[in-house]
Amino acid sequence: MKRLSTVIAAGLLVVAVMGWNPLSPYRDTRGVLSGSFTAMETGIQRQPNGVFVVKALTRMPEVKADMVRWWFSDYMQTTEHYKRWHPTAHVWMDWENKVPGEIVGASHLVHEYLGTELHKLRIQFVDPGEFLNAYQSRDNQFVVCAKVGLLEEPINVTSMCHVVRNTDWGAEMRSIFWLGHIAKRDGNNEVTSLEGVLGNTALTRLLVARPKMAQDLMVHAIEEMGYLSDFLPSLYRKETLDSAESIAANQQ
Numbered sequence: 610m611k612r613l614s615t616v617i618a619a620g621l622l623v624v625a626v627m628g629w630n631p632l633s634p635y636r637d638t639r640g641v642l643s644g645s646f647t648a649m650e651t652g653i654q655r656q657p658n659g660v661f662v663v664k665a666l667t668r669m670p671e672v673k674a675d676m677v678r679w680w681f682s683d684y685m686q687t688t689e690h691y692k693r694w695h696p697t698a699h700v701w702m703d704w705e706n707k708v709p710g711e712i713v714g715a716s717h718l719v720h721e722y723l724g725t726e727l728h729k730l731r732i733q734f735v736d737p738g739e740f741l742n743a744y745q746s747r748d749n750q751f752v753v754c755a756k757v758g759l760l761e762e763p764i765n766v767t768s769m770c771h772v773v774r775n776t777d778w779g780a781e782m783r784s785i786f787w788l789g790h791i792a793k794r795d796g797n798n799e800v801t802s803l804e805g806v807l808g809n810t811a812l813t814r815l816l817v818a819r820p821k822m823a824q825d826l827m828v829h830a831i832e833e834m835g836y837l838s839d840f841l842p843s844l845y846r847k848e849t850l851d852s853a854e855s856i857a858a859n860q861q
Contacts, residue, residue: 651831659813660788661787661789661814662785664784664786665830666783667838672780681712682711684844688701691719694836699721700721703718716731723829724829731759737752737754737770754768755768755770764804765793765794767789769785784834
């Protein structure tokens with residue numbers, strides 16, 4: 610009986626540290642690419658492994674998926690552009706490995722406020738298929754995914770996707786973050802490390818990924834995508850029209 614009690618106690622300790630199902634897939638991606646609404650479109654929820662899932666749904670009248678693709682891949686180049694996206698929370702930006710017209714492989718270097726705390730982040734954009742097994746490129750949607758890490762330390766802490774799909778009246782953006790995915794990085798590669806082993810236990814995530822942090826991230830996503838929705842249609846029309854007129858003038 611004493612031995613059984615010891616085994617049970619050890620098992621409970623493992624569950625407490627590693628999570629209820631430590632071998633389950635890290636990212637709960639159910640419904641991310643769904644064309645219909647899921648049970649939670651805006652909110653925060655803790656996974657059994659301690660990861661916080663943070664979601665925000667933004668309705669974007671007169672916006673289309675191609676406009677959001679253009680914003681990320683082509684237009685956003687300066688701190689002034691970045692500040693327009695969120696005038697009070699966005700402070701500074703730069704790019705690393707950015708190729709005009711492309712987003713995968715680039716890293717967005719930013720200083721931004723989440724709540725009242727300033728964060729210095731490196732947002733490394735990856736192929737959406739790395740996170741979403743069912744992903745297929747489609748004309749009526751734009752999907753961008755990234756690994757989010759600390760700018761001043763080689764540590765990733767979060768992963769995220771924005772999924773924009775066209776509607777009859779504009780577009781809807783489904784933003785989802787998995788808060789608490791820890792990995793040491795070497796350039797763009799994540800490497801095995803003690804930080805990764807300890808950081809990805811449920812106990813560490815429960816201690817570090819706090820509800821307020823998840824709440825601040827959700828509010829930030831709602832606000833910045835709301836700002837983007839407000840100005841993007843007119844900006845896109847102006848910039849693309851000016852570009853088309855410039856090309857036509859040069860051809861004459």
